[in-house]
Each structure stands twice: as C-alpha cells, then as structure tokens.
Amino acid sequence: MAPSKKKHASxxxxxxxxxxxxxxxxFSCNSVARxxxxxxxxxVRAEKSSHRPLDxxxxxxxxxxxxxxGVFRELFSQFGSVQSVELRDHPGSSRESGPGLSKLFKPAKKQGFKVGYVVFQTASSLSAAKSHPHNVPLVVCTEERQVKTGVQxxxxxxxxxxxxxDKLQExxxxxxxxxxxxxEExxxxxxxxxxQQQEDEEGWVKVTRGPKGAKGRPHTEAANQRTLQKEIRKKKRKELMNFYTWQHRNTQKEHIADLRKKFEEDKNRIALLRAQRKFKPY
Structure with missing residues (x-):
C-alpha cells in the first residue's frame, strides 16, 4: 500500500x-502522561483596562x-517576550481594586486548577503560541527550572x-x-x-461645580435641619397672627393649656419639697 501524500494533522x-x-x-522529560x-x-468587549491589551x-x-x-512566564517565553502573567481562580475582567496588600493580609489562595492571562510584548508571539503543534509538549520541570510537587x-x-x-514590622x-x-485625605x-455647604450671614449657600463625572454630594442631616428651620421661620413671617376668629380662639386655648401645665408642674415641685421637709411658705 502506497504511503499517503497528505500532511499529518498532528x-x-x-x-x-x-x-x-x-x-x-x-511535567518532565521522562513523563509519559500529558x-x-x-x-x-x-x-472581551467590556475589558477597558490597559494591563490586558486585546491584541x-x-x-x-x-x-x-x-x-x-514564574513557571508560566518561562514556559511561554519561548514564543516571545512576556510582559505580564496573571493566574486567577475564575475568569475576571480586572484586577483587584484598592490599595495593594501584602500576602500576610490576604486569605490563602485556593489550590486547584486556574485560568491564566499571558500578555506578550508583540502580537506575533501570541500567534506563535496559538500555532504551536499540539504533539510537541512543553516541559515544565527541567534541570534549569526545578518545580517541586508533593511533600517537597x-x-x-x-x-x-x-x-x-523585622520584615513583618516593615x-x-x-x-x-x-x-x-x-x-487624612x-x-x-x-x-x-x-x-462649601456653609451658609453665609444672609443665608446663602455657595455651590461649586465639581470635576467632570463626579457624583453630587448627598445632603447632610445638619444641612437638612437648617433648611427646614429656615422654611419654618419664613412661613411664620408670612402668616397673620390672630387675624381670624378661629386663630384667636386657638391662641387662647394654647395659652390656657400652657398655664395648666405650669400649674401642675408647680404642684409637683411643692409636693416634692414638702416630702423633703424643705417647704417654707413664710
């Protein structure tokens, strides 16, 4: 049987x-398993960060x-210069936000299979990695690069x-x-x-325009109270006192209620002084 002239797909x-x-x-040159x-x-269309260029x-x-x-960087360095390598537990659109923390302040990483992001210096390196023959494996552990597993x-x-x-204190x-x-900032x-929110002598509040894209500052409780008291004072100045009959009647009722309340307070105070034997009417 004549040999096939087609190029082997492997x-x-x-x-x-x-x-x-x-x-x-x-894992090594002597390993059979792959x-x-x-x-x-x-x-990713939603990816807008500069540390993962799309090309x-x-x-x-x-x-x-x-x-x-480190091992991942050296494995893919044979296709071209590697700018950065990132390994994560799950695919993510960006790195962790906030201040950089030491490993001492972070929880222990999960030990398992991960996903990786390899950023090359040039786009040709990415094409070389994608076109690498699948029957030519990359060796992880070599004499120059020792990778420990198991108990070690x-x-x-x-x-x-x-x-x-001393390093921990630093x-x-x-x-x-x-x-x-x-x-402090x-x-x-x-x-x-x-x-900026403080009122001047005439009750005006200076409002300045913030930077572009900044959210408006929420009103504080003190500012809301000042606004409410200002509206109450304005309303009292506008309304007419005792102009109508029902206003005069309500004012008399409120006055009588205040007198009765003061009378009850005085009775209670006198009863307390008598109980303490400090009441001297003469």
Whole structure:
C-alpha cells in the first residue's frame, strides 16, 4: 500500500470548538502522561483596562496547580517576550481594586486548577503560541527550572509561610502609613465639602461645580435641619397672627393649656419639697 501524500494533522495546531487551541504539557522529560492547556486570544468587549491589551493577551484554561506565575512566564517565553502573567481562580475582567496588600493580609489562595492571562510584548508571539503543534509538549520541570510537587512542595510552602519579625514590622508600618494618609485625605475632603455647604450671614449657600463625572454630594442631616428651620421661620413671617376668629380662639386655648401645665408642674415641685421637709411658705 502506497504511503499517503497528505500532511499529518498532528504536526499542526489542534483547534477545538469555541475557538480554543490545544497546547500539551508534560511535567518532565521522562513523563509519559500529558496535560492539556486550552488557549485563545483574549477578546472581551467590556475589558477597558490597559494591563490586558486585546491584541497581545492570551487566555489560558486548565492551568495545573504546579504551574506558578514564574513557571508560566518561562514556559511561554519561548514564543516571545512576556510582559505580564496573571493566574486567577475564575475568569475576571480586572484586577483587584484598592490599595495593594501584602500576602500576610490576604486569605490563602485556593489550590486547584486556574485560568491564566499571558500578555506578550508583540502580537506575533501570541500567534506563535496559538500555532504551536499540539504533539510537541512543553516541559515544565527541567534541570534549569526545578518545580517541586508533593511533600517537597508542602514543606516549601510551610517554610515560606513564616516571616521575619523585622520584615513583618516593615510591612505593617508601610501599610499603616498609607492608611493614615488616605484617612487624612478623606478628612480634608470632608472639611472642604462642609466649608462649601456653609451658609453665609444672609443665608446663602455657595455651590461649586465639581470635576467632570463626579457624583453630587448627598445632603447632610445638619444641612437638612437648617433648611427646614429656615422654611419654618419664613412661613411664620408670612402668616397673620390672630387675624381670624378661629386663630384667636386657638391662641387662647394654647395659652390656657400652657398655664395648666405650669400649674401642675408647680404642684409637683411643692409636693416634692414638702416630702423633703424643705417647704417654707413664710
């Protein structure tokens, strides 16, 4: 039987449904078992951050637990210069917001399969990674790059979990310095906002236009109370006192009610003084 003249498909990249390309891994040169990575170009319309450019970012699925960010960077460096590598538990549109925290202030990472984002310096490196033959696996553990697993990895993680007291104190001091600075800036912003909302002698409030896109400041409780008292005073100045008969009648009723209330208070006070033997009418 004559040999086939067609090019064998195993020397080409294997594309599976969903637009993903298979990339084989094996732990060492002597390993028989292979692990499959599934990768494609990162294209998300909602992605607006600059640390994941759409034309140079590779999205990778099924990343094994023994692949750290350093190992991942070295594996994909053979396709071109790598700008950054990010491993996450779940796909996400952006990095964590807020101030950068040390690993001492973060919960322990989950040990399991992850998703990765590899950002290359050039778009040609991304194409080279996607077109890599799936029957040519990448070797994770070599003589130059030793990757520990099993008990050795647990011992390394346990040893690295301890921190030197002086280094720990330096991290805590740096974090508290940044925290105090942020609190001081927030207090200054609140003072400026209160000064802008302060009324002048004639009751006018200075309103300034904030930066573009800034949300309006919510009214404080004190500002609401001042506005309410101002409206009450204005209403009292406008209304006529004792002009109508029913107004005069209501004023008399209120006056009588006040006199009765004061009379009851005086009776209670006299009864209290008599009980204490301090009542001296003469």
């Amino acid at each position: 020397s080409q990249a294997c594309i599976i449904p969903g637009g993903f390309t298979e990339l084989s891994l094996k 692990h499959k990575l599934y990768l494609k170009e990162h294209k 140079r970012t590779l999205f990778v699925l099924n990343v094994p637990p023994y692949c750290s960010e 990895k647990w011992i390394q993680q346990y040893t690295s979990s301890f921190s030197q007291p 991290i805590v001091d740096s974090f508290m310095e940044g925290y105090d600075k942020r609190k 927030e207090a200054n912003r609140q003072q400026e906002a209160a000064a």
